Amino acid sequence: MTLATLKKLNVRHETLSGSALEARYPQIAFGSITWAVFEPDSGVVMARRAAQAVAEEAIRSGAGYLPEAVGAPSGKGRLASVTTGSGATIRAGHFVFACGPWLPRVFPDLLGGRIFPTRQEVFFFGTPPGDRRFASPAMPTWIDFGEQFYGIPDLENRGFKIACDRHGPAFDPDLGDRTVTREGLVEVREFVGRRFPVLKDAPLVEARVCQYENTSTGDFLIDRHPDFDNVWLVGGGSGHGFKHGPALGEYVAARLADGGPVEPRFSLATKDRVRKRSVF
Structure with a gap:
């Protein structure tokens, strides 16, 4: 659906093969991923x-x-x-x-x-000093639809952001506890260790609980x-x-x-x- 929409709207994009991905982003272990779509004109809005x-x-x-x-x-x-x-x-x-x-x-x-407001945990991991592989432009903003994780490169030295896009449990935006769970941290660390091996033992520098609000x-x-x-x-x-x-x-x-x-x-x-x- 994403690729069809980009073509329909004439949005500039590239379809990258597995070998092309590995050559362009050697800091990412793509595993079973065989292709991806890259939008060179996309970006991040604060x-x-x-x-x-x-x-x-x-x-x-x-x-x-x-x-x-x-x-x-x-x-x-x-x-x-x-x-x-x-x-x-x-x-x-x-x-x-x-x-x-x-x-x-x-x-x-x-x-x-x-x-349906849901509880969504967000994590920021520290990157090795002087290592720019996880900052823009070496690292793009990305989403892995298969694993249901997304991430944003290290911006303003706040850390490498990663979060699960899977809808979490019901959440009260006024009274809900905004402390991340141990289970959430374990899950995201396991993913980080597989997809970004250099960050396997990276320090957690920030974490927060946000919320989605979706319709059915x-x-x-x-x-x-x-x-x-x-x-x-x-x-x-x-x-x-x-x-x-x-x-x-x-x-x-x-x-x-x-x-x-x-x-x-x-x-x-x-x-x-x-x-x-x-x-x-």
């Missing part, structure tokens, strides 16, 4: 820094930014306003709730069984709230929602502006209460 830049640009363009909690709307028909935790009232013609893993908490009856299919939720004419629900994105952020923003803005239909695969009706992941 999430926190990017979100701050978007907020700053929006403020410069005249938008208001309120670091407030907002309660779930009540009633039906057309929503006139929402109330923040501090008691302030926000009035608007349209309301978009894009709350990430908190979306099912804002709308528990509607989305409590359709958006793994695809986005972009649809009107069934009880309100002017309330939109946008979620199920996890990391995909962030990297597709500009396109998603344009898509949602266009729906608000022209009232066009939502693609069926994004609709609330396609979001089941049983997880059957089909989008990765």
Whole structure:
């Protein structure tokens, strides 16, 4: 599917054979992997820094930014306003709730069984002093679909990032324990030792617990709230929602502006209460 999409959209890419991979990335033990796709124009976006830049640009363009909690709307028909935790009232013609893993908490009856926040452990390993094989450009950002691990090269000397892409257990984004488990560390170390032999005994320099928030299919939720004419629900994105952020923003803005239909695969009706992941 990835290769077909790249070809369809004319995205520059290379299909590398096993021997080509070994020659280009000798620091990686590819094992049974016989080919891979490389995108030379791809890269890494620093999430926190990017979100701050978007907020700053929006403020410069005249938008208001309120670091407030907002309660779930009540009633039906057309929503006139929402109330923040501090008691302030926000009035608007349209309301978009894009709350990430908190979306099912804002709308528990509607989305409590359709958006699934999961616990995801992330690890950063120290690389040998002066060894640039695990930093960009010698090491690309990568994902191993077979093993369900992904990684990012050592950026800003924070360590070589590796995480499991397999969905973890259910997670409360407010109250969940954000200490990584011994089992998670053992699993990732075993993978690192096989795929990156030089890092077999690398020190763990940082670890954190994040969360995914996926729909039953793994695809986005972009649809009107069934009880309100002017309330939109946008979620199920996890990391995909962030990297597709500009396109998603344009898509949602266009729906608000022209009232066009939502693609069926994004609709609330396609979001089941049983997880059957089909989008990765």
